[in-house]
Amino acid sequence: MFTGIIEEVGEVAAIEHRGDSAVLTVKAQRIVDDLVHGASIAVSGVCLTIVGWQPGELTAIEFDVMGETLKRSVIGALSVGDRVNLERAVRADARLDGHVVQGHVDGTGVVVSRTPGDAWESVRFGLPVELARFVAEKGSIAVDGVSLTVAAVGPDWFEVGLIPETLRATTLGARAAGDPVNLEVDVLAKYVGRLLEATR
Incomplete structure (x- = not known):
């Protein structure tokens, strides 16, 4: 679950289409201090699962994107260099400053x-x-x-x-x-x- 309060604007480093799915790589700096394999991050409102990352001056975070997500959202149309809104999943002990956002794009x-x-x-x-x-x-x-x-x-x-x-x-x-x-x-x-x- 998310709140819709954006933590950082990241940048698309790569998007590799694989049939009806894709691997999206996004560069970020501020949201990377507690990355966990399998954790969720909302990328421009789409809840995606972290499948890997490469540390650096900007950390490159990798996400698997399935066909349903490519069909329903604008993720599939992203290009290298595009900017995306990033938000980590809300913690149970945090304030809910926005509203309940699932990251399930309609x-x-x-x-x-x-x-x-x-x-x-x-x-x-x-x-x-x-x-x-x-x-x-x-x-x-x-x-x-x-x-x-x-x-x-x-x-x-x-x-x-x-x-x-x-x-x-x-x-x-x-x-x-x-x-x-x-x-x-x-x-x-x-x-x-x-x-x-x-x-x-």
Whole structure:
């Protein structure tokens, strides 16, 4: 489980496609002090398992990526040099500063527009219609693993406000109109939706 509070922006060092899977290597510096084989790290919102690492000035962390993840997220489209948001799994004794993020990406969306404010920025994202019913004004959503509060919703879009810290400390500050993003809707909304379907 994650919180959507990004610890570091890493860089893709390699992505090696192997049929319907891949091995992703990401360089990082701050999140590497307690790496454990088999531990989970959210890479731009996708929960991936550490399968190895190479120490250095920047540690190169390796992850296996299965076909389902490549299909549902933007991980498969990453290139060497791309920046990715990184977050270690939350500890049981830590504060839950964002919201409950599983790292199970529901689908992808796209940056529609950016509107600068005095000290913040409003960003509109398009999303698949089948996910739109799980997004509510003032609810939570994870975009590329970043925990955000929804400011406005439409039939196939939602808007968020990004504070300067989010713009600086995550990849969202550099996303432009047309860029794809990973989306994870609130897990509670998904369970409620499933329960309502079961009672019909």
